[in-house]
Every structure is written in C-alpha cells, then in structure tokens.
Amino acid sequence: MLNQSLTTKIYFSPSKDPWYNLALEEYLLDSVKKNEIYLYLWQNQNTVVIGRNQNPWKECRCEVLENSGGKLARRLSGGGAVYHDLGNLNFTFIMDKDLYDLSKQLKVIIDSVKIFGIDAEFSGRNDITVNGKKFSGNAYYFRGNAAYHHGTILVDTDFDKLTSYLQVSKEKIISKGIDSVQSRVVNLKNINPNITIEKMSDLLKKTFLGNYGGDGEEIEINNTEKIELLYNKYSSWEWRYGQTPSFDIVLSNKFDWGSIELGLQLKDGFIRSSKIYSDSLEVDFMETISSELIGLPLNLEKIAQKLNSFNDIDNNKDIIIKDLCYWLKHKSI
Template sequence: MLRSFSPLPRARLRLPSVRNFSISPSRQELSPQHAIYVSNSVNPYFNLSLEDWLFRHKNHQEPLLLLYRNDPCVVIGRNQNPWKEVNMTALKARSIPFIRRRSGGGTVYHDLGNTNYSIHLSRLTFDRHATAELVRRAISTLGVDVRVNDRNDICVGNEKVSGSAYKIVNQRAYHHGTMLISTKLDTLGALLRTDTETMVTKGVDSVRSPVCNLRQFSSTIDHETFVDAVVSEFRREYRVDEPIRYVNDGEGAEETDYIRNGMAELPSWDWAFGQTPEFTYSIRPRFEWGEVTIEIRSKHGIILETRATSGHSGAGLEELGRRLEGHKYGFVEEAIVKDVVDRDSRCRDVWEALAGAMETYNYQP
C-alpha cells in the first residue's frame, strides 16, 4: 500500500422525505451525545476511527446508530492474517488499501456501492440477532425479502448481502455490518480470492459465502433509501426522536485527538501487520535443478524461522533461512541476503520464490 489517497470527495446525498441531508456551512463541534450519526466522509481511516470514538465515549446506556460509506478498501478482522485473507497482487494493481479494524470477524470489501451500519448498545441489552432483525425489517420496507441466517448474516435466498462483526468492551457493545447495494462484486472477488491454502494461522479465517447486491432485486434501492429505512427502524425500535447528526469532511472532527490518533494508527505497520497472529506457510517451488520445501514461521509480522530443504540442501540454504529471522515478513530487502544469493544460484532461485510468496502491498494514505 505505497500510494497515498487522492483527495477524498464529499459524498452528496439526495433529499428523501423523512430526512434532512442538507449541510450547514457553519462548523459544528463533534459530540458523542447524539443518537444517530451519518458520516458524509468516504475516508475509511476517518470513519473507522469515528466509529471507535463514538463507541468509547457515548453513554453506555444509550443506543447509537452510525451509517457511512468508504472509498474502495479491504477491511480485515482484528485477529486475522492479511496475507491469508487478501490478494496482495490484486490490491497493488488497483492501489486499494487493506485496513485492520478493531472488531473481530472476517474480511469484507468496501466501496461506494456498500453502506456500513453500526448499532451500539448497553452490554446488558445487546442481542446480535435482534440488531440483525432490525436491519432485516428496514430492508423489507424497501421491497426485498431478506432473512437472517444462523450467523446473523442477512441473506436473499442463499446469497449474503450483509456480513456482521461485533465488539464488546466493559459495559458497551456494538454490531456492525456491511450492506451490499451496488458493490463491484468482480472487484470484491478478485481482492478476496487468495492461493494460500498451505498457510496455517492461529488467527480467525473468513467464512467464504456467495454474495449478491440488493440492487439485483430492486432498482430503487440506493445508499440514501437504505440509510432512510435503517434510521426509521432504529427510531421505532429504541424510541429515539431527535435529528440526525451529519459528520462532514472539513468540520474538524479529524482534529479530535482520539480520532486523529486512530487515523494514524490504522495504516501503521505495528497495527496493520504487527498484530498478525502466529502462522506458518509452506511452499514447494520446483526448479530445473529440483524441488524445495520451504516453511516460514512468523508471529506479529516478524519472521521467527525459515527452513528450506531439498536433495541439494547445503550451507547456503541454511544461511539464507537464518538471514531472514527477525525481519518483517514481506518487507525483507534483498540486501539482507545478497551475498548468499550471489554465491549460489540455487539460493537465488529459492530467495526469489520466497520473495514472491511473501508479497505485500503497504498502502500509505
């Protein structure tokens, strides 16, 4: 993820009957005391940090709803392995970041055809099935027959339109999820399709499911109508009668210390890669001179051990493995092993296979 974001556009929302999406030119101080928030920002680093700030600062006894969209990005769960979950080659080709969120669950793709909802409640009253049902009822008012499965995903038939994740801390909990409205499903598939079956992780693997867009079943559904429906259902369920608090780029919310620090943390190596649970990855590349079995073991993004064995094993391959130990997985410069691979062409072949297997895309906003 080496390139920076282009300037992020403001999302412009149409004006349905029960909402007021007009944006006041005056700057409003952001407060966690409202019940309903709609972010007009499409910066994923901001929106994920805003969500966490609201979660940490809202009165734990009061319900809260946040809705937002993001520019294209892949979002992995708190305890997942990005090299297992994300096609780094496809990410790089499209200049799309991956972001490790602060909740558990699996990997999802965000773009402007996907709307994210986040429902925060007291831990004592939190019921993930009930919150999923709230969203299901909202979609039903838009004319699409959906159901909640045993994982609390929202589906049309056997295809998923919404996946969920959860977070519980002290007296507060939230259920957040994606809603595929008109997402580019071909891009989603390309970014989340990996060839790492031999990577064994102690983290959480995503549960792969067929997906579809709501737009396939109703041409009138879009971000605005979905937001309207969820807000209305949230108000009915929790007896909330107050206006929506819109959060806009340039209002200064990103200057809030907690949010600013969160936006800096999410793309950092320590968070994005350094939180990766321990894993091992075995590959068996073949060369003209023979086949090699390579096993890499890593924890928190650091290579702990690399073993390369073949019928031609020797001091060169052993030294190559030792040189990688203690370095960041996917970030090893060739200079670290240059003298070893320059002396032995077989070591060079193995190094190139290793470098390809550890391919990483480090997007920086």
C-alpha cells in the first residue's frame, strides 16, 4: 500500500565533480523534511571515493590518481573505497529517518535491473550482486531526524583504471575467496548489452515512484551559499587526507563487519591520542570508540574492559564491541 501523504522528489546532478556532488548530497540531507524522501542521482568523473574513517594512503594510489587528472573524495558514510567514472551511476535515497527501510530502498535497485532480465540480490553487509559478482556497493548515514542510503551501479566502468587506483589488502581479497578485485565485480552491460546509464537512470526514477508513490517533482536547489561552504569542506586537504600522525603502536585486524586499524600515541604508558581507520559502516561509533580510549593505560585488558562498559547500543554495535573485546583480550603487544 503506497503512502499517499509521502512526498517524493528526484534530482539528477548536472555536475561530474565529486566534491560538488557530495556537497549537494549533504545539503539535501540537511534539507529533507518530515515524511519526505528524495532520489538523488549523480556521476563523478575519474574519482576515488573513500569511506569516512579510511586512510587514503592505504586505500588509493593517490599520486597515480592525481597525476592522471583524477580526484580523491571522502564521503560522510562508512564502507570501503570505490572508483567512479562515467560508466558508473550513483544513487542516494535521502529521507526522513522514520522512513528508512533498507529492504524497500534496495528493492528500487533490484526492481530496476530486473526489468533488464537481471536477477540481483543483496549480499554480505553492503553489496548487490548478480551470479555472485558485485555491481553495487552500498552505505548509509544518519544525522538527527534525517538519513541517507547511497551506492554505486556499475554499468560500463573502466576496470583497468579501477584496479590501477584502488589498493585492496591481501587479507580482504583472501577473505572474499577471490584472486583479484576484477574477479569480484561485474558491469551490468556485460550481462545485458542494452543497458546504458540513461536507461538505468530512467528506470530508477520509475521504480522509485512505483515503490513510494508521489509525483517525484524535481528538487529545487536554492541555498547555493551553503553548498559552496560544503564544497570547500569536501575539496579541502584536511577533509580528504587529514592528518597522518606517527603512532607509537598500531593494531589491526579484519572482522565480518569490516577491517580496523587502531593507531595509538603514548605518553608515560598512557594513551595520549587515538585514531581508528576502518571501513565499518558504523562511522560515528568508530569515532566514539577512538575518543573513549584517550587517557587509558596501554593495557589491552583494561582497554577491553572500557569497551565492554558501553551500554544502550544496538545489535550491530554490540557485535563490534564483542569482537573487539575478544580480539584485544587474546592479543599480545
């Protein structure tokens, strides 16, 4: 049953600049109202986008990317690094948080490719796959009363550039049971040659309205001053690369929910500063964990005890805490 009081809006960005498109995405996140949901479609040219808490130097061959005229961008959400070009279509569902329904949002994507005769399914923690190969990676972000869920759709992406720019750890490749990144991803055009970005975009709009109703009016972009301020943030060195401090100790591991690299600076045996690099989807929670470690002695048992004291957390975060505590209690430094 479609919600007749729901307001649906659609916007396709004319820009191919990742910093502008991410600024616009955050602007729309701050603009969405009660009982509203937007479908925002966008494309970036020759870009690597990393997750909120990732280390750019470990995820991307930054110098190779920039020497070829590409851009590095960092998004608000978690998850791993992705390559964008004009053979890839990005989608973002931006909504009143009360409307957030991952299965319904995914249905829009899955319904769209089904029209092309492709039976897709949601797989793992954030992928949409066909025949075991990924064509869409997904992530989400919540702020106040708003939320977004965004992802990629590989239609005709240049996989040679993808593999030349992205650096994927051997541990991640082994955990996926594959021998390369290219063996794990697929362009939809290779399955159905009739698929184009334009057709995919039109179908997404159609299935979006089919699932949510409403008239899908075009979003009006009014506050260009705010978008310019957000653009300045997304294009800045500080946001994209950040500080890369030298740590006294670095602990790393891979879990089902993502990888983690914990860097600690010490003074007199106590943690003076802490930084977590991770592709976990729980971006804010990772930052909370990092800040809670400051002031603790460098004692993994005591760090585990501190983490174990977290309460009032949902099941996803509880799993993260349990995994981290078990790892730290059984690790030696």
